[in-house]
Amino acid sequence: MANWIGCKVNSIPFKYLWLTVGANMNRINNWRPVYDIFEKRLSLWKAALLSIGGRVTLIHSVLESLPTYFMSLYKAPVKVIKDLESIKEKFLWGGSNNVRKTHWVAWDRVSLPKKAGGLGICKLADANLALLSKWGWRFKNDPESLWVKIINAIHSGGSKWSFLPCNKSVRSVWVNICNVLNKPLVDNKTIRCFFKGEVGSGSDILFWFDPWLSDMPLKDLFPCLFRLKIVKDCSVLDRLADGGTWLWRFNPDSTSEMQELSSLSGMLSSFSLASGRDKWMWLGDSTGLFSVKSAKDLLVRSRCVPNVRVIDWCEWVPIKCNIFVWRLELNRIPTFDALASRGIAIFSRVCPLCGYEDESVIHLFISCRFAELIWHKISRWCHLPAIFAFSIKDLLDLHLFSRLGSTEKFVVQGIMISTCWCIWLARNKAVFSDIKPSVEGVFREMRALGFFWFRNRSRFQSVEWNDWCKFVIM
Structure with missing residues (x-):
């Protein structure tokens, strides 16, 4: 038949369209090409130079699709799934095989859809x-x-x-x-x-x-x-x-x-x-x-847990800021108390912004005198009543209970997220660069970043700086 058709006679296993046909795909060695693809692609990226939003985007668009060709025909062994998920998880938190980083949120939570309280990263086993x-x-x-x-x-x-x-x-x-x-x-x-x-x-x-x-x-x-x-x-x-x-x-x-x-x-x-x-x-x-x-x-x-707190992602702020407040609401950011609870050595737990109390999520963003002054400025700028919060949830849901119009609520949601981001930036400058922050400086930076993001990432691209400073959006 081969002579009649004019083709070669081969033996099993063989390669066809890059898939190994006839091989025992329950063996880990036969999945080596998928490992090689992951390693080759990751070698082109520098996780330390990417924000967590950029890393999530690359995981969605690249890492999740790389093994699809193999997995559309073969049932992947548990060991292969575990190894590839480990590579994705390390990359998400900025680590690698050579650099170990803290994984702040459990992978089961990360792999839930955004509407269920996760980041929407798909588990390879489900795919x-x-x-x-x-x-x-x-x-x-x-x-x-x-x-x-x-x-x-x-x-x-x-x-x-x-x-x-x-x-x-x-x-x-x-x-x-x-x-x-x-x-x-x-x-x-x-x-x-x-x-x-x-x-x-x-x-x-x-x-x-x-x-x-x-x-x-x-x-x-x-x-x-x-x-x-x-x-x-x-x-x-x-x-x-x-x-x-x-x-x-x-x-x-x-x-x-x-x-x-x-x-x-x-x-x-x-x-x-x-x-x-x-x-x-x-x-x-x-x-x-x-x-x-x-x-x-x-x-x-089937894996979603009922009654899980789900934050509303804001369209006009960068993904990294949305992910930050997602972690913030879960109390999964590297504050001094969180680092100490994980056995990481720190020299002091005192808040770098006020210098009086131990740093925690609630203190840094709510009860700290520095944060209170910033929220006071935000409330005056956005024509809101004085902002009093008892949890991060209160801050993130503030726009839902205000008496503003729908457009202003949309803007206030992003402003609250942007403010939390700028407070965290000021805290990191104080810790790592010994730059003493000022309330006015943080407020100006938040307002400038907010204007830049809102004008370029929302449909309100005609808004002017003077109107933004007066909180006149439309």
């Missing part, structure tokens, strides 16, 4: 499972495809009591994909539980194994009847076209069997076959269509 789930969707929706026919031919000798044909005696990528779809992941439900058949002619949907009459397969809803059934792998068409005759090993006679038979008969009485092709719906999205994004969202939602 891998979502990408592999697409093959199950394609298998069910493209029954006439050549690759589907090949899978059916290879795995037809396996167990027929399955949503997908799977012969585990045949070592293949398909077996790993089936294991992913059959593994409990979301609220102790499998991914395949979110596939539901929409019956047309009924020839391609299995009566007992595919969910079609309910969100669950009938074999799970009526286990007693399923045990009695002789032909278990019949299609909906086969079952409903035989005149309603049930083929039992012996007739149902127990109470549970009769109850199940009555319930099933009642469900089938209102159902009738239609013309046209059988279709499949994805219950993980309101559109009913499968997408890798909706599958990832489904997996992420």
